[in-house]
Amino acid sequence: MPDTQALVNDFISKLKKRKIEGSQATAKQTAELLRSVISQTRVPYTNQAAALIQSVKAVGERLIAANPVELAVGNVVRRVLHIIREEDLSLTTAAMAGLNLSAVSDDEDDADRDNQPVLSAAAIAAASRSTLRPPSLQTLLEDVPDSAAIPHTSSSGGDSEGKSKSADKSSRSRKLKHDVIEAVNELIQDISTCHEQIAEQAVEHIHQNEVILTLGSSRTVLEFLCAAKEKKRSFRVFVSEGAPRYQGHLLAKELVTRGLQTTLITDSAVFAMISRVNMVIVGAHAVMANGGVIAPVGVNMVALAAQKHAVPFVVLAGSHKLCPLYPHHPEVLLNELRSPSELLDFGEFSDCLDFGSGIGAPLLHVVNPTFDYVQPKLVSLFITDTGGHNPSYIGEMYRLFVVSARGEGMNFKSEIMRTNCIAEGNFFGKLEDRKSRFL
């Protein structure tokens, strides 16, 4: 545990200092960290899923609090929690199936059964009822994971089963951890390969002699365009430079290196050029539950211009960017302000900063936000690693990842609500800090 604590603290400090660039890298590192947390967690014999969930939640809350604007962290935490529950449920149903069989053949062979857990029929019936009945308000309020019901009822069966049961349970707990870690590895794999899967769809959307506009730099967009180029589609790209970070320059350099005809334009010329553009393709920082997009600053301007000229506006987003939260005032709450020195040179403008009004505050304020919010009605299409989707469907997309069984969704919703409240509590708690940073 001290080992993971050090890892966790290290990661949290990196998040706080914004050292990690990009949501894909953040998501991957979060998943790897949670994997090591899970493997290091000591699970008790009973109710081990709850213990895993507890430890992951504890770490997850701290990670989300370190950088509330990086929504990929929260997304990954939620998916890992979902993985734990799902694996636990599948193990339980498998165990249930095994126990049912053993209960049926109970009368036939008593002698062989001494070393195996014997559950009375009543206990079995009670257990099955508790797992498979729809969750009632009682269970929601108590927040008792369904899997916990089984060991309790089984322990009422008798003490003679203790030893054999513990042997069985320890094997079960090892199996649970093992399964969970396997699933988390799959998740990490998915995150790493999201670019390839999105890029495979490039051929369907880009045809010959097209003109494509993009803003700033996104690795997903770069791979997307290069995949179309590989398939010998000839097209031209207008890259808007994306001041004040000038990521567009980077993207332009990459594109010309790979042989694409690129024109670099300033952000102010976007409206002038968009009448000659066939499609706008941008990457996203995060996609909210209503289909709204948190994107690098300036993308909202491009989206409005595209709407005016009826140009399709396509957003590329890996599945780790899908967030179940609804955006409330996203320009303020899900935004970060960067240093004003990127806009104004402090040395040149130091004389302006001397002028004061009555309360002594300087007359000059400089605003340099990082993100922009694009409304869902401006987006024509989302392309994720599972295919293309409408903005109205993208909120449903999240449910595909976190809801599998019928009853599961309800329990998890309480988890979502709790995590939302925690996350938003952090937002609101830090609002005062944010306000002082704005002006």
Place this chain on the structure above:
Amino acid sequence: MSFPILMKPLPLSLKDFNFIAEANKSNAPGGAASSKSVKQPPQKKDGPPVASSVAASERGVDRPVEKERKKDLPPPRMQFDDESRVGKAKRRSLLNQPEARNRVELFRHLPPHKNGSQLPYLESKFFELHEMHPSVYKVGLQYLTGDTSGGNARCIAMLQAFQEAIRDYSTPPEKTLNRDLTSKIGGFVSFLIECRPLSMSMGNAIRFLKSRIARLPLTLSESEAKAALCSDIDRFINEKIVLADKVILRHAATKIRDGDVLLTYGSSCVVEMILLYAHEIGKQFRVVVVDSRPMLEGQKLLRRLVAKGLSCTYTQLNAISYVMHEVTRVFLGASSIFSNGTVYSRVGTAPVAMVAHAFHVPVLVCCEAYKFHERVQLDSICFNELGDPDAVSKVPGRVDVNYLDNLTDKQKENLQLLNLKYDATPSDYISVIVTDYGMIPPTSVPVIVREYRKEYLLI
């Protein structure tokens, strides 16, 4: 084929048309010294009415209907993808036309940018230019280096240089003042076009001046004529620019309330005057200055506003959606307004107006009436001005973001840089245009052009 408008009497008489036609014809062989003469009417960018009337008179003077209609149509501008005309212009031009590598295909019809590197070449040629007046030369250099920028400033500088040139002018023997002076002015204008393409305001001022010269009565002596012209120029500057600005200030200040947050883009002299005036008369408001690369004109405006005590917020164009939430009014300047209501202004004005419209914030464009033009334009590509492409790739003052230094040749061949100077804002984003004739909606611009355009020709 009689249109109601044709019932009005022609402001210029037929006699004047014939004079001008002959003047142009006689200048053709005799224009050796100043090779940039006015006889290239279809190639001129400012399209004076003289050109169209020349064409009309050549068809015969007994067709007044045709003349009037020709006069209303602005002549086509020079298109730089026309090889033959470009070749002719190149041979006559003073500056070396830079062979721009990687010209953006879409803008091949526009002249490439001439940057300040032409300056030493031009300076060395000073003593070879016998026909060039030094003050005109100075103004041309100021345009080339970008020291003088902004529609009003450029127009005033040019007119004052012409005033100097007229004062120093003396008619050569056996030539009339009208024709010779017109051709001289034409030569000056060609030189200025080479330094930097004319703005619409300058084009209108030149039309005014040429029509004044053409209408001088022949009975005046040379000194009287010169004095009359100089006083006309003074009156034009005073009435059309200085007083017009004062009227615009009064109108626009009524639209500013206490507690307003006003947004402005780039640096417009009229908007700056409005803000300072409103601050002087005691209104409490806050200003948001939005700026964009590569010119970063907003920084100069910001400095002047803060020095006068206005509280300002500064941001770049990309953050416009972030700041627009708290903005109550948007004030924009214009280089020109076309007859279909399209506002032709610094590049980036269109996205500002668009985002303001999306957030339901009223947009006020402040523009003097002499900048209105009867042309129409639908988008920013048909007519524009190209700036220095290297200004896009280089970010001054920030070494960490110079990603585009040291490109290989293969990379350079695929990369094109585009630096536009102007863009066209559609009229539906504009709420009201504040001019010296009052506050008008964008649909009333052609009315102003039609009704008041003749005014300065009649003075």
